[in-house]
Amino acid sequence: MQHGAAAGPPLGWNSWDSYGTTVTEAEVLANARFLADRMAQVGWDTVVVDIQWYEPTARAGGYNDDAPVRFDDRGFLQPVVERFPSAAAGAGFAPLAAAVHDLGLRFGIHLMRGIPRRAVEADLPVPGTPYRTGEIADRSSTCSWNSDCYGLRHDHPGAQAWLDAMIDHVVGWGVDFLKVDDMLAPYHAAAIEALSLAVRRAELAHGRPVTVSLSPGTDLSLAHLEHLREHADLWRVSDDLWDRWSDVEDQLGRMARWAPHSGPAGWADADMLPLGRIGLRAERGEPRMSLLTVDERRALLTLWGLARSPLFVGGDLPSSDDGTIADLVHPGLLDLTHRSADGRELLREGNRGAETVVWGAEGTGARDGARWAAVFSTADVARRLRVPAASAGLPGAPLALTDVWSGVRVDLAPPGAASGGDSVLDVEVPAHGVRLLRLDPADRPTTDHS
Structure with missing residues (x-):
């Protein structure tokens, strides 16, 4: 610049x-x-x-x-x-x-x-x-x-x-x-x-x-x-x-x-x-x-x-x-x-008008150590979407996240066969909407080295 x-x-x-x-x-x-x-x-x-x-x-x-x-x-x-x-x-x-x-x-x-x-x-x-x-x-x-x-x-x-x-x-x-x-x-x-x-x-x-x-x-x-x-x-x-x-x-x-x-x-x-x-x-x-x-x-x-x-x-x-x-x-x-950096698309699946698009970002400054995950849906109706934690840039251990827009807490779902043993982000996403979730340092599992 x-x-x-x-x-x-x-x-x-x-x-x-x-x-x-x-x-x-x-x-x-x-x-x-x-x-x-x-x-x-x-x-x-x-x-x-x-x-x-x-x-x-x-x-x-x-x-x-x-x-x-x-x-x-x-x-x-x-x-x-x-x-x-x-x-x-x-x-x-x-x-x-x-x-x-x-x-x-x-x-x-x-x-x-x-x-x-x-x-x-x-x-x-x-x-x-x-x-x-x-x-x-x-x-x-x-x-x-x-x-x-x-x-x-x-x-x-x-x-x-x-x-x-x-x-x-x-x-x-x-x-x-x-x-x-x-x-x-x-x-x-x-x-x-x-x-x-x-x-x-x-x-x-x-x-x-x-x-x-x-x-x-x-x-x-x-x-x-x-x-x-x-x-x-x-x-x-x-x-x-x-x-x-x-x-x-x-x-x-x-x-x-x-x-x-x-x-x-x-x-x-x-x-x-x-x-x-x-x-x-x-x-x-x-x-x-x-x-x-x-x-x-x-x-x-x-x-x-x-x-x-x-x-x-x-x-x-x-x-x-x-x-x-x-x-x-x-x-x-x-x-x-x-207070974020490295914002990027991590996953895109489906066809136009019914895509699931996942983004992630890292925290900086006052949010150092935080991590954001956003699940977008381009569908015309609300959908329940299940995204493996790793695909959203999140550690797989049990943890709670904050829904940024609503302030409510969201828990990762336990591993299932469909996720290959990985914990899952299981969220209801509104039509043409997003669920923006933040993992704060205090909520990270102590064994997370990702």
């Missing part, structure tokens, strides 16, 4: 799932205050304004072609004052960033790869160079789903100069977190390297780290792992995830590939959590409480925790249900996220 180094994956709130392209300053601050009051004490510390904060005609349900974006005389995007009134008189996001910082939180914004098309058409001077914006743009390099920007000509010296100045400008506002889109699908190696260099220079100039998150991650290959680790802090491994069980089920396979490689050198991001009240003015769907059931929500959170994915909730926090908030700040989830 080259930028905003951290021992654990970042946790925070992002405006996308609730407000799409239309979030306002008041809505950002309302969610920031909720995060500070109810969630920051257990690690939720970042607030991110997602895409098109610079688009005056932005709407729910998609993007406007060739949108009339706001930018200054250098081609740097500026917040729409009608939605972000504190940005008046050229203040940009500095006042909002300061307000978020005053709450003890970090502030982030979304950027698209490249340079605004409208700034290219205006052919503006590139600060500190003899070049102009019209000559540093690669007009053949465009995003397939958003028309705001062209790519940069990274073989032109003016391109890095413009990017350096733009990133320095937004970091100067007080931005701590940059979510940069249209970077990974297709994989734009030169753009990633140029961004990394610009951020590194801005960090040196402003004396503080900036976390770099890359999106969207469609068909992202492990072939890029070392390049990603060198130039980013976190990277998406999928397209957008919404409140559909099929989306969560798909992540079981993706995170099985990525989890062994996720850690302080860089975090594989399974995407935002479409939980709580979402869709207020979003890209998809009407205003609603997340369509995921309680069991599906806990399966999602368990997988993200085991895989040590970043956790960015997308629901409008002040109007979300108490059950969702309780799960997001659940001590067992935060233990898993902050």
